[in-house]
Amino acid sequence: MKKIVLVGIMISLGLLGACSKGDNNSSFSTEMERMDHSSMNMEGLDESTMDMSHESIAELKSSLGENELTFPKVLKPDQEVNNSISYTIHAQQGTTEIFDGINTETYGYNGNFLGPLIQVEKGMDVTIHLVNDLKEDTTFHWHGLEVPGSVDGGPHTVLKPGESETIQFTVNQDAATLWFHPHPMHETGKQVFKGLAGLLYIVDENSEQLNIPKTYTEDDFPIILQDKTFSVDRQIDYDAVMNADGTTGDTLLINGVVDPKLTVDRKKVRLRVLNGSNMRSYVLHFNNDMEFQQIASDGGFLNKPNTTKEIEVSPSERVEIIVDLTKVKENEVLLVNEDNTTILPIYLRESKENSLKTADILNNLAIPDSVKNKKVTKTIKLAGMGKVVTINGQKFDPDRIDFIQKQNETEVWEIENVNDAMGGMNHPFHIHGTQFQVISINGEAPPSSLSGLKDTISLKPGQKAKIAVKFTQKGIYMFHCHILEHEDNGMMGQIKVN
Numbered sequence: 001m002k003k004i005v006l007v008g009i010m011i012s013l014g015l016l017g018a019c020s021k022g023d024n025n026s027s028f029s030t031e032m033e034r035m036d037h038s039s040m041n042m043e044g045l046d047e048s049t050m051d052m053s054h055e056s057i058a059e060l061k062s063s064l065g066e067n068e069l070t071f072p073k074v075l076k077p078d079q080e081v082n083n084s085i086s087y088t089i090h091a092q093q094g095t096t097e098i099f100d101g102i103n104t105e106t107y108g109y110n111g112n113f114l115g116p117l118i119q120v121e122k123g124m125d126v127t128i129h130l131v132n133d134l135k136e137d138t139t140f141h142w143h144g145l146e147v148p149g150s151v152d153g154g155p156h157t158v159l160k161p162g163e164s165e166t167i168q169f170t171v172n173q174d175a176a177t178l179w180f181h182p183h184p185m186h187e188t189g190k191q192v193f194k195g196l197a198g199l200l201y202i203v204d205e206n207s208e209q210l211n212i213p214k215t216y217t218e219d220d221f222p223i224i225l226q227d228k229t230f231s232v233d234r235q236i237d238y239d240a241v242m243n244a245d246g247t248t249g250d251t252l253l254i255n256g257v258v259d260p261k262l263t264v265d266r267k268k269v270r271l272r273v274l275n276g277s278n279m280r281s282y283v284l285h286f287n288n289d290m291e292f293q294q295i296a297s298d299g300g301f302l303n304k305p306n307t308t309k310e311i312e313v314s315p316s317e318r319v320e321i322i323v324d325l326t327k328v329k330e331n332e333v334l335l336v337n338e339d340n341t342t343i344l345p346i347y348l349r350e351s352k353e354n355s356l357k358t359a360d361i362l363n364n365l366a367i368p369d370s371v372k373n374k375k376v377t378k379t380i381k382l383a384g385m386g387k388v389v390t391i392n393g394q395k396f397d398p399d400r401i402d403f404i405q406k407q408n409e410t411e412v413w414e415i416e417n418v419n420d421a422m423g424g425m426n427h428p429f430h431i432h433g434t435q436f437q438v439i440s441i442n443g444e445a446p447p448s449s450l451s452g453l454k455d456t457i458s459l460k461p462g463q464k465a466k467i468a469v470k471f472t473q474k475g476i477y478m479f480h481c482h483i484l485e486h487e488d489n490g491m492m493g494q495i496k497v498n
C-alpha cells in the first residue's frame with residue numbers, strides 16, 4: 001500500500017525516470033526503501049507537486065472484537081405465487097447507532113444502514129418495486145446479475161427523489177452471491193460509502209443439494225467488508241475524506257458493525273465475503289495460517305474447492321470460503337488482512353456435531369478451445385490515476401456507445417492495465433450484465449481463485465488479461481473500474497448488446 005503513495009511522490013519529484021517502471025525492479029525498490037527511511041512524508045511535500053499523486057491510504061485499525069456481528073435480514077416478498085416473486089425496496093436515509101450512544105447519519109435500503117438480503121431462485125420471475133426516498137437522485141444496480149440493460153440500474157435509469165419504478169426480470173443464472181448498490185453519475189462513491197449496499201443470493205438445485213454449509217446465519221455467514229473514516233463527531237463526511245484515487249478509511253465495518261467478532265460452533269462454516277469498500281483490497285488469511293477452501297467466486301461455484309491459505313478480494317468481488325473450525329486448537333482464531341490487521345476475531349463454542357464432509361465437485365465450467373482460440377475483438381486499456389483515469393484514452397460519455405456485441409455470442413476481450421509513466425495502480429475492472437471467464441493473465445492460465453465465473457477482475461499495473469465475455473440479455477451495459485471514485489471520475493464506458 002505504501003508503495004502506491006511513494007510512486008506518487010516520486011512522480012511528483014520527477015524520480016520515476018531514474019528508477020524505471022514496475023515494482024519488482026530492484027533499483028526501484030532500493031529507491032523506495034531509501035525514501036521510506038528518509039524523513040520525507042506526505043505532510044512535508046508542497047501541495048502543488050502532489051496533483052498527480054495519491055494521498056495516503058488510511059491505515060486500517062484492527063477489530064477489537066467488541067461487538068457481535070449481525071446479519072442482514074432476509075427480505076420478505078410482497079407476494080410469492082408459483083414461480084413469481086415480488087419485492088419492494090426503498091432507498092432511504094436515517095441514523096444508525098454504529099457507535100454506542102451516537103447517532104450517525106447513514107443511508108440504507110429498507111432500513112437506515114446497508115440493506116436486506118434478497119434471496120431468489122434460478123428460473124424465478126422477479127418483480128421489484130423500487131422507491132427513492134432519498135433527497136437526491138439514485139439508481140438501483142444489480143451487480144453480477146444477467147438482466148436486460150433496461151433494468152440493470154446503470155446511470156441512465158435515475159430515480160429522482162420521491163420517484164418509483166417497477167422492474168421485472170427472470171433469474172437465468174446459477175447460484176451465486178451477488179449484490180446491489182446505487183450507480184448515479186458521479187455519486188456512486190458517496191452513496192455506497194454512506195451505506196447503500198445489499199446482498200442478492202441466487203439459489204438453484206445444485207446449491208441446495210451440495211454438501212456444504214448453507215443455513216443462513218448458522219453456518220453460512222455473509223461478510224460485507226467496508227472501511228470508513230468517521231469524523232470526530234462520528235459522522236460519515238464523504239466530501240471531507242473523499243480521495244480521487246479511492247476513498248479509504250481507518251475503521252473496518254463488517255455488515256455495518258464496528259469492531260466485530262463472530263461467535264460460532266466449532267464446525268465447518270461458510271463465509272461469503274463481499275468487498276463492498278470504495279477502493280480497499282483485502283488479502284485475507286488466518287492468524288494460525290490454516291488452510292481453508294474457496295468454493296465460489298463472483299458468479300458462483302468453482303469446479304472444485306480451491307485449497308489455500310490466503311485469498312485476495314478486490315472491490316466488488318465476492319469469494320465464498322469454507323473454514324473447518326474443528327482444526328482450530330484454541331477457542332479463538334483471527335481472520336486477518338495481509339499486514340496482520342485483525343479483520344474478524346472468531347470465537348468458538350464447543351459443538352457435538354461432527355465436521356461435515358463437504359463436496360469436492362461443485363460445478364462443471366469449461367472454456368471450449370474454440371473460444372480460447374478466438375481472436376481478441378475488444379481491447380480495453382485502463383490507465384491513469386486520480387482524476388486523469390481513462391479507458392482507451394477516454395472518459396465516460398453517456399451519449400457514446402464504445403462497443404457493440406451480439407447477444408449470446410462469446411467474444412474475447414483483452415483488458416490491460418497500462419503501466420505508463422504515471423506508475424499506475426490496481427484497477428478492478430467490472431462488466432455489467434455478464435459473468436465472464438478468465439482465459440489467461442499475461443499469457444498464463446489464471447490461478448484457481450479466478451477459474452470460475454467472474455464479473456470483476458483486478459489487474460496490477462502491466463497486467464493483461466484475456467476474458468471470454470457473453471451477454472445473455474440485450475441492452476446497454478456499463479463496464480468500469482470498481483474503485484468507485486475512478487468510476488465517478490469517468491473510468492467507465494458502455495457496450496450495446498443487440
Ligand code: C2O
Pocket residue numbers: 141143181183316430432478480482
Ligand atoms: Cu458494482 Cu457498475 O457496478
Ligand code: CU
Pocket residue numbers: 141142143144430431432433
Ligand atoms: Cu455492476
Ligand code: CU
Pocket residue numbers: 389426427428481482483486491
Ligand atoms: Cu481504477
